[in-house]
Every structure is written in C-alpha cells, then in structure tokens.
Amino acid sequence: MLKTHYCGDLRKEHVGQEVTVAGWVHRRRDHGGLIFIDLRDRRGLVQVVFHPDDAPETHEIAGDVRSEFVLSVTGEVAARKEGTENSDMPTGEIEVRARKLEVLNEAKTPPFPINEETEVEELLRLRYRYLDLRRERMQRNLRLRDKTTIFIRKFLHERDFTEIETPILTNSTPEGARDYLVPSRMQPGSFYALPQSPQQYKQLLMVAGVERYFQIARCARDEDLRADRQPDFTQLDLEMSFATEEDVLSLFEELFSGLVEDVRPDLKYVSPFPRITYEESMRRFGTDKPDLRYGMELFDISDLAGSSEFGVFRNAVESGGAVEGICVPGGTEFSRKDIDSLTTFVQGLGAKGLVSIGILGQPGSLDEEGIRSPVAKYLALDLVEAAAKRSDAKQGDLLLLVAGEGGKPKLEPGSSSRVRPSLDGLRREVAARLKLADPQMLHYAFITEFPLVEWDEDEERWDALHHLFVAPMEEDLHYFETDPGRIRSRAYDTICNGEELGSGSVRIYRREMLERVLHMLGMDDAEAQKRYGHMLEAFEYGAPPHAGFAPGIDRIVAQLAQEEDIREVIAFPKTKSGAEPMTGAPFAVTEEQLRVLGISVVKQPE
RNA sequence: GGCCGCGUGGUGUAGCGGUCUAACACGCCACCCUGUCAAGGUGGAGAUCGGCGGUUCGAAUCCGCUCGCGGUCGCCA
CATH class of the missing domain: 2.40.50.140 (Nucleic acid-binding proteins)
Structure with a gap:
C-alpha cells in the first residue's frame, strides 16, 4: 500500500x-x-x-x-x-x-464543492457522480447501504436461508409492468426480458425443495419514475415453504427491528408492528400506505350529508357518492390563504373542492358564532356537531371535507373514488405543514387482506391486483363466480412512514387454483398453457405450500439514511427520463449493431 | 400522456418591465501573512440571465413554443 x-x-x-x-x-x-x-x-x-x-x-x-x-x-x-x-x-x-x-x-477545480454539504443541482451531481460520491453524505449513505445488506444476509443465513441467484436475462412477464427487452442475436426477432422480480423462479425453487430462499435481486420495470422509483432497483426477494402469513410477517418484523437497532440505533421504531387490514386502512386513512406517525384519521358523514341543505353534499350522497373529511388539530389558525392553497392542492388530486369548517366554539354546544365556514349558511348545526363528534374535534380544530359523486368515471374530478385519495394527500400535506411526523421515528406496519383482483375499466376485465400467484382467502372462494371484487387475498405489504416498502403473499401452489384464477381473469386453457404452462406443470410435481415477501432495498435504506429520495442511496441512479447523465445511457446504437440483431428502428411519427 | 414548479458567473441564491454597464455569499486567480482548522487581509477575473420566437420605445423580468431537471396524477402484477 x-x-x-x-x-x-x-x-x-x-x-x-x-x-x-x-x-x-x-x-x-x-x-x-x-x-x-x-x-x-x-x-x-x-x-x-x-x-x-x-x-x-x-x-x-x-x-x-x-x-x-x-x-x-x-x-x-x-x-x-x-x-x-x-x-x-x-x-x-x-x-x-x-x-x-x-x-x-493533480485535480481540476471540481464543478461543485466536495468539502461542504451545499445543495447542488441534481443533474450536475449525476454528471459528475464520482465527485458527488466523494462527498461525506454520499459516502455515509453508501456505507449504510452496505451495512444494511450485510445485516440482512447475516440475519437470513442464521435462519438457514440460502441465497440463490436467478437469471438477469429471462422471459417477458405477460402481466404487470412494462418489460425492458433485450434482443436475442441467436434468435433474431426474439427477446429476453429483464426480471421485474424473480417471482416465478423463486416459486420454482420452492418446488425444487429449497424451502428457504432469498436473494438481493436486481429488477427492472419500464414505467414512469418517481422519487421512490428507479427503472432498475434492488429488492430483497424471499420465499419460504410450509409458511403462513404469520411466519413471514413475524420474520420481517424481527428483521426490520434488528436492522434499525444494528445500523441506526439512534432512531426509534414501533413494536410490535401494527397490522391493519386493507379495508380498515382505506377507511381510516384513505390509502393502503398510511403514515402512522400522526392521527388525523378520516371520518365519514355520508349517512348524514344526504339530508343536508347543502347541495354539494346532498348531490354527492344521492348519486351514491361520499362525504368524508379529516380534522386538523388547531387548524383554525390557518389563514384564508392557507385554506385556499389546500383547496387547490386537493383539486389537483381530483377533489371537486374543499369545505372547511373552523370549530371556534365548544363542540357539543356549538352555535352560529361557534363555526366558521364559507358555506356556513347551508350547514345545519347538528350536521357540524355530528361531524365534530365523529372526528373527535376540539375547540380550535378545523374540519376539512371532500364530497364526491358516485357513478362518475374513476378519474373525473368530483368522482366519489377521488374522495379518499384526495384526503390521503390532504392528510399528508397538512401533516407536512404542521410538522406532525416525528422524523426520528420509523413507524413500520403491515397491511393485510388485500383484494385479489380489481376491475380494469379500459380492458373491461378483472385484473390481478398484486400478481397471479397470490392465494385467495379460503372463506372468500365462493365469490369467484358471484363477485370477484370481494375476494380477499392472502397478500400483505410492509409500509413505513407512508411509503410502501414491499409486498408479499401466501402463494397458490396447486394447479387447479391457478387455473381457476387464470380463468377468472379471462384466460382460456390454451392461453394459460402458453403463458404459464411451466408453472402449472411444476405445481403437479409436489409443490409445497409456500409464501414470500419482497421489500425494496432502495426504499429501506433511504428511510434508514433519512433521505427523501432513493437516488441518494443508489451509487449511479438515473434521471426521471431514465437517462444516466454520466455515461450518457441510453445511447443510439449503430446500424451494424441493429443489423446483427435483425432489428430496424422506426422513426416515431410526430 | 395530463397538471404543477424550476432553469441567472464554477456553486448556491437575489433581481421579476427602464437606474441591470446584472447584485450577494462561497469558490477561483494574484499578492501579503509562521498555528490555522468555514484561517485572515488586499486586489482581480468570471454570467447577456436554458434555447427559439413574440409583445414593447425598452425584456433576465411579460406571452408562446421548445429543451432539460424535478414533483405529482395516470402508470408501477
């Protein structure tokens, strides 16, 4: 040296x-x-x-x-x-x-300071990522990520899991996200796909008798990006034979708890992790990934609003819609301008508008002086009292209500299906403004009993919410023919601080059940055989019951690093348009490269 | 794909119709300085304000288009 x-x-x-x-x-x-x-x-x-x-x-x-x-x-x-x-x-x-x-x-003067933590435009940081990574924050994040994967590997090996690699060049997944395709030179016109997840391989490893598998797996999905989504990302992929929900969830509760104690002992986490059903989560928070670090749970006054003099409420309910809201503690402090900006905010999420009711008086004995609302004259006092009671409002709190009409297309502003998403967004926005979330807290939780399928309006058919191999709940099997939307699945998610960290499920391991699901999704036998023949066949050779999970490493590490953006914990991330500014990927290939592959590129029409 | 935000010396910001011959901090360069540690002092160089077009007597400032980056909705089994 x-x-x-x-x-x-x-x-x-x-x-x-x-x-x-x-x-x-x-x-x-x-x-x-x-x-x-x-x-x-x-x-x-x-x-x-x-x-x-x-x-x-x-x-x-x-x-x-x-x-x-x-x-x-x-x-x-x-x-x-x-x-x-x-x-x-x-x-x-x-x-x-x-x-x-x-x-x-020697060194040229760097394009941005290495020796201090100044904010630098992200594009510039990515163009000179090797300099950006030299900075203390990035060095710290890279090490934290390393400590995380070391912990995970040690933890799982101690519990007799085997790490097994699965192919990078694999088959296209018919369902799910758009695939990244890789052309085959030896079979021109045919393509590999990069794995969206090693889902099928890991189930086949269960059939192979591995019993306990995991992998820190690279995956790729060709969809639009977000702060918590990269085109290629890393997940902890895990599968266990002879396991139930309970086995998987308690394993991960132990893993996440131990991880925090190992790499960030200065942070807090909740114990035990709450378990909330999907239905309950949607009702209480309007989302399947609530931030549990603060309250402001949703309340529903649809049953009362139908008889209101206020047309917006009445129309919503009469059309089969809903009127729900949240209660902002101390929210009467908000100015008119604050409330206006919140209104604009929820409109951006598809709410038709926002009704605010300031509780100036004492709930239980409110009079006209006791409430402040732009629509006060249309609101009966007993409706406000009832809303205050349901939301447990105190003097000085602010009720924020969203009404949505039924029967409208899902995405149309004012549709009842926009009520909960709007309130979820509103709840997050208000919490951020009031700094209600403890930044030192990691509030993990499990969301369970997701629906098995959802109705795809465009294709007019049922579609798997998670993926095809999720086992339905035994007691809901009778809905298969009558009301598929009501079938609950044995799928579960881990969430933390309002983000989804990963999902998993107890799997289907019998041919008949997989066929039943494929049929419900509108696939005939020939199609099922063509796409999933290998799975159907494997299940006929003594496939054991099994269950698995796959949390995203990037998100886990970002939260442990207290970073808002997973790009901060990825050595060489891509921009929102999927570009990698340092190397210039993706790049235009030469005619010769294309010729070898038997590919011709069509100019996109304007 | 829709909506929203941002784009000013190397970096981070200010300026938001005329006095901008574009300001400030850091950095950079030169000189001075033997105990500093975000060293200090003096002096200096450096941007025509992402690009194109328009409005106007006059545009960094207003409008349109466009490119890039970001956020969000759709999408992400």
Missing part, C-alpha cells in the same frame, strides 16, 4: 510514529509561512502541517497544492500544541508534520 495509516484513524497513541498517509486535499490554509492541509480519505480527515524550517522543499510543493489533489505525505505524528487542538475533529489532538510530500495526481 502507498500508505501506512488511514488519515481518519490517527490518534494520540500514534504520536512519535513516522507514518505515510494518502488521500485528497479537503482544504488548504496557507499562512505564507505555515501551511495546513486537511487530508481526507475514507476514514476521515487529518491535519498535515508544512513548516518551512522542517522541510523547505516540501513546504514549497505544498504551496502549489489545490483542492482535491491526491497526495502522499510522510511525516511524524505530533501532539498539537496546547491551545491548538480541535475538539470538533476526531483527529483534532494530533497532526502530521510533513517531511515528504508527493503529489500523486
């Missing part, structure tokens, strides 16, 4: 030793005579001093050194003089008195 010690490791005990350290120039302080250089490596910073009297030539070289130069410095570790110690640095009690300095490489 070109160094004997890491910069950040030097301490008082090294005083008197001659060491060679190597790293990057973090900062230089040139006093004309004395020169100080903070040298940085992966372990931290150490101050190097260049005395003109100690080594004049070395001192002279140090004068020409600039930020991010790569140096090798040999010298003696010395205790700092009385009064010049720096208690802010772990190495602050000592310094290296440079005897010899070698410039291993």
Whole structure:
C-alpha cells in the first residue's frame, strides 16, 4: 500500500510514529509561512502541517497544492500544541508534520464543492457522480447501504436461508409492468426480458425443495419514475415453504427491528408492528400506505350529508357518492390563504373542492358564532356537531371535507373514488405543514387482506391486483363466480412512514387454483398453457405450500439514511427520463449493431 | 400522456418591465501573512440571465413554443 495509516484513524497513541498517509486535499490554509492541509480519505480527515524550517522543499510543493489533489505525505505524528487542538475533529489532538510530500495526481477545480454539504443541482451531481460520491453524505449513505445488506444476509443465513441467484436475462412477464427487452442475436426477432422480480423462479425453487430462499435481486420495470422509483432497483426477494402469513410477517418484523437497532440505533421504531387490514386502512386513512406517525384519521358523514341543505353534499350522497373529511388539530389558525392553497392542492388530486369548517366554539354546544365556514349558511348545526363528534374535534380544530359523486368515471374530478385519495394527500400535506411526523421515528406496519383482483375499466376485465400467484382467502372462494371484487387475498405489504416498502403473499401452489384464477381473469386453457404452462406443470410435481415477501432495498435504506429520495442511496441512479447523465445511457446504437440483431428502428411519427 | 414548479458567473441564491454597464455569499486567480482548522487581509477575473420566437420605445423580468431537471396524477402484477 502507498500508505501506512488511514488519515481518519490517527490518534494520540500514534504520536512519535513516522507514518505515510494518502488521500485528497479537503482544504488548504496557507499562512505564507505555515501551511495546513486537511487530508481526507475514507476514514476521515487529518491535519498535515508544512513548516518551512522542517522541510523547505516540501513546504514549497505544498504551496502549489489545490483542492482535491491526491497526495502522499510522510511525516511524524505530533501532539498539537496546547491551545491548538480541535475538539470538533476526531483527529483534532494530533497532526502530521510533513517531511515528504508527493503529489500523486493533480485535480481540476471540481464543478461543485466536495468539502461542504451545499445543495447542488441534481443533474450536475449525476454528471459528475464520482465527485458527488466523494462527498461525506454520499459516502455515509453508501456505507449504510452496505451495512444494511450485510445485516440482512447475516440475519437470513442464521435462519438457514440460502441465497440463490436467478437469471438477469429471462422471459417477458405477460402481466404487470412494462418489460425492458433485450434482443436475442441467436434468435433474431426474439427477446429476453429483464426480471421485474424473480417471482416465478423463486416459486420454482420452492418446488425444487429449497424451502428457504432469498436473494438481493436486481429488477427492472419500464414505467414512469418517481422519487421512490428507479427503472432498475434492488429488492430483497424471499420465499419460504410450509409458511403462513404469520411466519413471514413475524420474520420481517424481527428483521426490520434488528436492522434499525444494528445500523441506526439512534432512531426509534414501533413494536410490535401494527397490522391493519386493507379495508380498515382505506377507511381510516384513505390509502393502503398510511403514515402512522400522526392521527388525523378520516371520518365519514355520508349517512348524514344526504339530508343536508347543502347541495354539494346532498348531490354527492344521492348519486351514491361520499362525504368524508379529516380534522386538523388547531387548524383554525390557518389563514384564508392557507385554506385556499389546500383547496387547490386537493383539486389537483381530483377533489371537486374543499369545505372547511373552523370549530371556534365548544363542540357539543356549538352555535352560529361557534363555526366558521364559507358555506356556513347551508350547514345545519347538528350536521357540524355530528361531524365534530365523529372526528373527535376540539375547540380550535378545523374540519376539512371532500364530497364526491358516485357513478362518475374513476378519474373525473368530483368522482366519489377521488374522495379518499384526495384526503390521503390532504392528510399528508397538512401533516407536512404542521410538522406532525416525528422524523426520528420509523413507524413500520403491515397491511393485510388485500383484494385479489380489481376491475380494469379500459380492458373491461378483472385484473390481478398484486400478481397471479397470490392465494385467495379460503372463506372468500365462493365469490369467484358471484363477485370477484370481494375476494380477499392472502397478500400483505410492509409500509413505513407512508411509503410502501414491499409486498408479499401466501402463494397458490396447486394447479387447479391457478387455473381457476387464470380463468377468472379471462384466460382460456390454451392461453394459460402458453403463458404459464411451466408453472402449472411444476405445481403437479409436489409443490409445497409456500409464501414470500419482497421489500425494496432502495426504499429501506433511504428511510434508514433519512433521505427523501432513493437516488441518494443508489451509487449511479438515473434521471426521471431514465437517462444516466454520466455515461450518457441510453445511447443510439449503430446500424451494424441493429443489423446483427435483425432489428430496424422506426422513426416515431410526430 | 395530463397538471404543477424550476432553469441567472464554477456553486448556491437575489433581481421579476427602464437606474441591470446584472447584485450577494462561497469558490477561483494574484499578492501579503509562521498555528490555522468555514484561517485572515488586499486586489482581480468570471454570467447577456436554458434555447427559439413574440409583445414593447425598452425584456433576465411579460406571452408562446421548445429543451432539460424535478414533483405529482395516470402508470408501477
């Protein structure tokens, strides 16, 4: 090695030793005579001093050194003089008195500061990702990610799981997200797909008798991106034979708890993890991934609003819609402008509007003076009292209500199916404005009993909500022919702080059941055989009951790192348009490359 | 694909119709400086305001289109 010690490791005990350290120039302080250089490596910073009297030539070289130069410095570790110690640095009690300095490489002035945590435009950071990753925050995140995967592997190996790799070049998934396709040269016109998840392989590993499998698996889905979605991402893929929901959920509760204690012992988490059914979650929070760090649960006054004088409410209910709301603690403090902006906000989510009712008086004995609302004159006092009671409103709280009409298309503003999504968004927005969520808290929970299928309006057929291999709940099997939308599945999600971390289920492991589901989704035998023949066949050879789970590593690490965006915990992420600004991917291929593959590119019509 | 936001020296921001010959901080360059640690001091270079078009006597500032980035809805089994 070109160094004997890491910069950040030097301490008082090294005083008197001659060491060679190597790293990057973090900062230089040139006093004309004395020169100080903070040298940085992966372990931290150490101050190097260049005395003109100690080594004049070395001192002279140090004068020409600039930020991010790569140096090798040999010298003696010395205790700092009385009064010049720096208690802010772990190495602050000592310094290296440079005897010899070698410039291993020079560096241009970086396009953004490496030595401080300034916000820099993300595109620029990605273009120079190798410099961005040199910064402390990114180094910390990369290490945290490493600690996370180390923990997971150790935890699962201790429980007798086997890590098994599955193919990167695989088959297209007929259902689900859009595939990334890879052309086959040897079979022109045929394509591989990158895995959206190793779902089928892991079930086949169960048939193979592995019993306990996991993989830290790379996956790819060609869909539009978000702060929590990258085109290629990593998930912890896991499957267990002879397991029930309880086995999987308790395993993951233990895993997540242990993980927090191992890598972020300074953060809090809830124990035990709440388990909430899908139906309950939708009713209480309007979403299947609620942020449980604060209250403001939804309340429903549809039953009362139907007889209201207020046309917006009455029409909503009479058309089969709903009137629901949340209660903002202390919300009467909101200004007219605050409420206007919240109205605009929910309209963006498909609500027709927002009705606000400030509770100025004491609930239970409200009079006209006791409520403040733009539509006060249409609202009967007993309706407001009832709403206040259901939401447990106190004096000073603000009720925010959204009404939606039934029978409208799902996405049309004012549709009843926009009520809960709007209130979910509103709840998050208000919580963010009032800072209701404890940033030190990781509020994990499990959501269970998802519906098995949902109606696809465009294709006019039932579609698997999760995927095809989710086992339906035994007691709902009779709905298969009568009311598929009511079939509950044995699927579950893990959520944390309002984000979905991953999902899983008890699987179908019998041919008949898979066929039954495929038929319900409108697939005939020939089609089923063509697409899922290998699964149907495998299930005929003694497939054991099994269940699995697949949480996203990127999201888990982002939360542990307290980052809002998974790009902050991915070494080389892509922009929203799927580009990778450093390498320039994706790129235009040559005619020759296309010819070999038997592909011709059609210009997109304008 | 829809909607919303942003795009000003190397970086982060200010300016939002004329006095902008574009300001501030950091960085950069030069000189001074032997105990600093976001060192200090003095001086200096550096942007025509993402691009195109329009409105106007006059545009960084207003409008349209476009590109890029981001957020969100659709989408993401």
